[in-house]
Amino acid sequence: MSGEAHLPSIGVDQARELFFAQGRDPAPWIAPHISRSWQRSRPVDHHVIDPEPMALALLSERREQAMRLLNCAQPELDGLAEHAVGNGCVVILSDASGLILEEVGSADFLPKAERIALQPGVEWSEHNRGTNAIGTALAEREALMVLGGEHYLAQNGALGCAAAPIFTGRGELAGALDISGETVRVNTHALGLVRMAAQQVEHRMMLAEAGGHVLRFHARPALIGTAREGLMVIEGGRIVAANRVALELFSRSWDGLLDLDAEAFLGANWPRMEHRRNLLTLPGGRQIAMVMERSNTPDTARTTTRHATSPPGMTTEADDIQPLLHKAVRVLNEGVSVLVNGETGSGKEVFSRRLHAASRRSAGPFVAVDCASLPETLIESELFGYEEGAFTGAKRKGMAGRIREAHGGVLFLDEIAEIPLPLQTRLLRVLEERVVTPLGGGQGVAVDFDLVCATHGHLPALVEAGRFRADLMYRVAGFTVALPPLHQRGDRHALISRLFLEAGGAAKHLRLESDALEALAAYRWPGNVRELRSTLRAVVALADAGDSVTAAMLPAHLVGAWTSPPDDATPHALPHTEPLMSITRHAIDEALKACDHDVAKAARRLDVHRSTIYRHLARQRGKPEAH
Numbered sequence: 001m002s003g004e005a006h007l008p009s010i011g012v013d014q015a016r017e018l019f020f021a022q023g024r025d026p027a028p029w030i031a032p033h034i035s036r037s038w039q040r041s042r043p044v045d046h047h048v049i050d051p052e053p054m055a056l057a058l059l060s061e062r063r064e065q066a067m068r069l070l071n072c073a074q075p076e077l078d079g080l081a082e083h084a085v086g087n088g089c090v091v092i093l094s095d096a097s098g099l100i101l102e103e104v105g106s107a108d109f110l111p112k113a114e115r116i117a118l119q120p121g122v123e124w125s126e127h128n129r130g131t132n133a134i135g136t137a138l139a140e141r142e143a144l145m146v147l148g149g150e151h152y153l154a155q156n157g158a159l160g161c162a163a164a165p166i167f168t169g170r171g172e173l174a175g176a177l178d179i180s181g182e183t184v185r186v187n188t189h190a191l192g193l194v195r196m197a198a199q200q201v202e203h204r205m206m207l208a209e210a211g212g213h214v215l216r217f218h219a220r221p222a223l224i225g226t227a228r229e230g231l232m233v234i235e236g237g238r239i240v241a242a243n244r245v246a247l248e249l250f251s252r253s254w255d256g257l258l259d260l261d262a263e264a265f266l267g268a269n270w271p272r273m274e275h276r277r278n279l280l281t282l283p284g285g286r287q288i289a290m291v292m293e294r295s296n297t298p299d300t301a302r303t304t305t306r307h308a309t310s311p312p313g314m315t316t317e318a319d320d321i322q323p324l325l326h327k328a329v330r331v332l333n334e335g336v337s338v339l340v341n342g343e344t345g346s347g348k349e350v351f352s353r354r355l356h357a358a359s360r361r362s363a364g365p366f367v368a369v370d371c372a373s374l375p376e377t378l379i380e381s382e383l384f385g386y387e388e389g390a391f392t393g394a395k396r397k398g399m400a401g402r403i404r405e406a407h408g409g410v411l412f413l414d415e416i417a418e419i420p421l422p423l424q425t426r427l428l429r430v431l432e433e434r435v436v437t438p439l440g441g442g443q444g445v446a447v448d449f450d451l452v453c454a455t456h457g458h459l460p461a462l463v464e465a466g467r468f469r470a471d472l473m474y475r476v477a478g479f480t481v482a483l484p485p486l487h488q489r490g491d492r493h494a495l496i497s498r499l500f501l502e503a504g505g506a507a508k509h510l511r512l513e514s515d516a517l518e519a520l521a522a523y524r525w526p527g528n529v530r531e532l533r534s535t536l537r538a539v540v541a542l543a544d545a546g547d548s549v550t551a552a553m554l555p556a557h558l559v560g561a562w563t564s565p566p567d568d569a570t571p572h573a574l575p576h577t578e579p580l581m582s583i584t585r586h587a588i589d590e591a592l593k594a595c596d597h598d599v600a601k602a603a604r605r606l607d608v609h610r611s612t613i614y615r616h617l618a619r620q621r622g623k624p625e626a627h
């Protein structure tokens with residue numbers, strides 16, 4: 001009966017006595033999953049004292065490794081925190097080894113030693129602590145409760161815990177979510193909550209990692225796009241991931257489904273199912289609704305961007321950005337459009353992705369359109385789609401358009417100021433009426449999405465200059481988030497330290513010395529986080545494994561900034577700005593030449609956003625730049 005409530009009774013005390021004192025098999029008296037776990041826990045010394053959390057540096061490394069899980073679980077941790085606080089419980093996220101990565105709520109109900117044992121940095125595997133909800137849920141691969149005396153260690157006898165394992169789309173354990181409190185406070189309701197939350201996290205992780213095609217299906221079409229839908233990912237013609245709902249519907253295990261040929265499984269027509277509702281035939285002949293989409297998660301987003309969360313006492317970027325994110329989620333969830341404003345490279349897209357992940361639309365798609373990188377002539381068809389044969393060069397079948405792809409999710413319009421005026425009128429109409437009519441006529445299609453836009457410019461100034469419609473500005477800027485430039489962020493020391501580890505510092509066992517950290521924190525960073533990341537990558541590449549990175553190992557211009565008098569930011573930035581501008585222009589021209597004027601290639605070569613190159617070209621053509 002793993003996964004079921006087992007009410008503690010005097011039977012548990014008797015079972016403990018028989019098991020520990022007489023070495024008897026406890027199976028007749030306690031739930032099967034507890035009995036199995038006690039047997040597995042025999043090697044654990046049951047007089048073990050409570051452990052201290054591991055060192056923060058080590059914990060940070062383990063959290064880096066579990067970045068995707070932390071990122072995808074954050075909305076659930078936030079949601080469950082309310083339950084935890086109201087019920088005197090804590091909510092815990094562990095990695096696949098049972099190591100606590102995050103704890104929210106208060107463990108005041110416990111004596112000090114156990115309070116410490118429930119903190120991030122302590123491993124609750126069965127191997128370490130015997131039977132406990134986190135370790136046992138991971139070992140049994142099932143959601144379950146462990147109450148009071150069912151815990152292997154006597155000192156955990158006051159605890160009630162409910163935990164659910166979190167799986168990747170390939171059936172590997174990613175971690176566990178747990179609610180712990182006094183035994184009387186943890187019941188089947190808590191078990192239901194962690195089970196549902198784990199399903200949400202799995203769903204988000206699968207979508208975040210998916211490349212190729214994503215198949216979404218459910219017997220009730222209304223549930224497609226929610227965390228209860230079945231998901232399958234197809235890459236290179238093979239099924240590479242599936243969630244547990246999919247396994248149940250197809251009555252298959254991961255082993256029986258993964259790496260199967262998609263054509264053999266779905267029929268030869270599967271590539272043509274894209275963006276249409278189809279019927280999927282289950283084993284046994286039942287047909288259910290299905291939608292197939294091309295994954296819109298770019299490779300970079302699949303490998304980077306962590307939602308910052310901090311071990312107790314450690315400052316991270318969450319301190320500066322988190323409050324902005326909280327506010328933005330609240331307004332977006334009310335259907336108000338959010339405009340993210342900030343200097344180039346300050347993290348507007350990263351912020352918008354986090355906003356989507358934390359919003360009511362998290363189970364739906366995040367569709368990003370970079371208005372600066374599309375030639376003007378293509379923006380219209382890209383956004384609104386077109387009918388079959390709408391114009392010369394159009395794909396024969398027509399295209400739904402990015403706005404329709406965002407149905408049920410978030411549409412992210414990056415560099416919104418770059419949308420040409422005539423299209424601004426059309427976009428405004430779609431935002432007002434929530435109906436898209438494709439180019440070339442045809443039926444209007446109703447769409448439902450939340451809107452997030454970004455710009456590095458100042459929209460009111462553009463409105464005044466007649467380059468942006470005032471009514472569209474009011475529509476897209478229902479709520480404006482101003483992201484601070486990197487040099488003004490109060491949490492930049494923690495951010496730099498984290499990005500240093502992510503840039504390969506952790507893998508090469510490098511240490512960032514405090515003079516280097518101070519120099520990096522003092523620099524003006526005109527290219528913000530993007531520039532910081534590429535600088536750190538270069539610094540890490542030049543260091544030997546195990547090195548201590550000092551200020552002397554940083555590029556000279558950074559150290560110059562630090563040793564100059566620590567005046568106000570703007571004045572000391574000025575000497576760098578002018579020469580840097582001409583160096584930048586020259587570098588872009590050279591990169592374009594070397595890449596045969598392929599903008600995407602040149603952007604990759606310079607590690608800048610394509611919009612930087614388009615802006616540079618616009619400047620060369622004499623087109624005024626947005627400010």
Ligand SMILES: Nc1ncnc2c1ncn2[C@@H]1O[C@H](COP(=O)(O)OP(=O)(O)OP(=O)(O)O)[C@@H](O)[C@H]1O
Pocket residue numbers: 304305306317342343344345346347348349350351414454456499529530533609611612
């Ligand atoms: N919080 C963060 N953690 C890690 N990397 C980040 C963070 N914020 C930004 N970055 C990185 O910095 C770069 C720029 O981020 P992003 O594209 O979100 O900035 P932007 O403001 O949208 O830039 P642009 O104005 O050029 O469109 C990316 O490589 C991104 O991964």
